Amino acid sequence: MNKAPTGDKFSPRLPVCGGIFLMLLILLGGCSNRTVQINLVPTHQKVAPHFIHATTAWFNNNRVAIVNVSGMLMDSRGGLLTSGHNPVSDLKQTLDEIAHDTRVKAVILRLNTPGGTVTASAMMYHDILSFRRKTHLPVIASMMDVCASGGYYVSCAADYQMAYPTTITGSIGVIVQLFDFHRSLEYLGISAPAFVSGPNKETGSPFSKMTPSQSRIIQGFVRQFYARFRGVVKKTHPLVAPADWPRLTDGRPLTGQSAARYHLINSVGTLQDAIALAKQMAHIHHASVVIYSRAAHGSGSIYAKAQPIKPLGQLNLVNIQLGSAEMAAMLHPQFLYMWEQ
Template sequence: MRCALLSFSLVLALLSGCAFVNMPLIPPPSPLAEQVLEGDGAKKILLLDISGTISEEEKSGGLLERSSPSLVSVIRESLHKAEQDRDIAGVILRINSPGGTVTASDIIRHDINVFRQRKKIPVLACIVGTGASGGYYVATAADEITAHPTAITGSIGVILMKFNVEGLMGKIGVEEQTVKSGDKKDIMSPFRKATPEEVKLGQEIIDQLYGRFLDVIMERPKNSLSRDELRKVSDGRIYTAGQALQAKLIDRIGYLDDVITQIRTAVGDEKARVVSYYRPGNYKGSIYAGAAEKAGLAGALSGFDAISGSSFMYLWRP
């Protein structure tokens, strides 16, 4: 009876305007929290997840959900948190990505390299499913690359995706008109066919970005390929783990458990805790939790807008 009276009084107060309750529909963002996945040693091994399409764009949320930070943002925040933690003795990059935009892939690799130089701890990469194109580009920042026996890697190269909707627009009676300062201002426009000169200009940019891809592979700690040897295996094809090992693109074939054992030995703590960072409300129950992010057509086209233009991508797009 007393509860009913209290509820009735609260309703009356709200209706009369005597009280105001501010309850946001979307809760404010929380900083990253740490979760121990396994182990009980003194030192920590951070399992850093690089899954799905690599992009600098935020992931849109639902009607009552906040958009999620981009992978670039999450990796930067995670590395900053790890750098401040004296117990972090090593990092494992768990990679399951077909790649993404050139810029996002390059930023993440750069941030990992800077972290390695400052923290001076081992950083190992483990490709668990797919580590192609930009996914492999990021892996080159690690001291060593291991791939699961069934993993796919490679796809070294650059792709520029462009739709031509001129014919479709003509069929539905829509005409596009552009006023521009120069004849190249709308280069690679989806509303018309690219001219041979525009294709040549696009190819020149692709060649430079491809050259940078080769540069980062040549710079990776355990690279043993010459530039000429690297070019022969970098024509865009994908490789199984066995083929990648033979091509000297990876260093070992093994499982994530093997990489954990390896890095525990390297840091001198056989029971080192394997930890991950997460947003409160997102639970991870094992070292493989969250490893299979959705990377379908919509994900693969992240950072690419068919109407607004084209994007240069380090992306495997079958």
């Protein structure tokens, strides 16, 4: 029987093979602009309300609107193994539609997301705050399976945060994942010289070894974004004990039950509880419950991206894109408010 490696000697095979595989993907992507798409979910659609529960009360047009915020939060239409919609644009478009519907008396954000990019999370947070200032409607964040990191950041814009006891939330912090291919390139005898205007222009490049100066720059960004996250949480959660802040903001995930105990959310409760609370905060007794989702042919919002023309009736469930731009984007430093499992 072959003995397992003891670890006394370094074997370059694993990192080299991994580096070669990723570089081949990049090179193959650069040779073609084709994409591979599996299409099963309608695209190019406008958000519109769909009834979940209609009130039986006479002469009552009151509505409680449910808005879904799910998946990875990015200001883009997705890429490898992600949906083709832009979650930032979707939220903005949905809130704009609701703002013009005088029948809506309260809004529930149904969140199921591990977070996403720093900027996308901040954009969605500010869009919700702007919606609240404009409409004066109560907004309740109802957390599902996961509402962590950037998802939790977004939920802080609501008037009230509610989670299931088993929800995974918290994870207050920042992460940036960088690739380093310079050793793999050396192993293959490949050089990738870059002509730069300054010593830090290549900061974050996967093709050169990071210098101490560049590392300090990246870590400085992380500290700035982390301070911003902590500031938002502290501003919106005055009941958290000062002694608990270091532990609650060290990046650890928490259950909804624990988050409520430490006052990171207002209470535990179900989606039905959130609906009841929404009606109470809106001072109404009866209301239809509507969920906003996509219908046919919408113009999108100010964040919407240009979309390619597709044949009528085409559907889009999983949009797998393997073009050069998507592969290159995988290697760019992405600062994330995200819980990585």
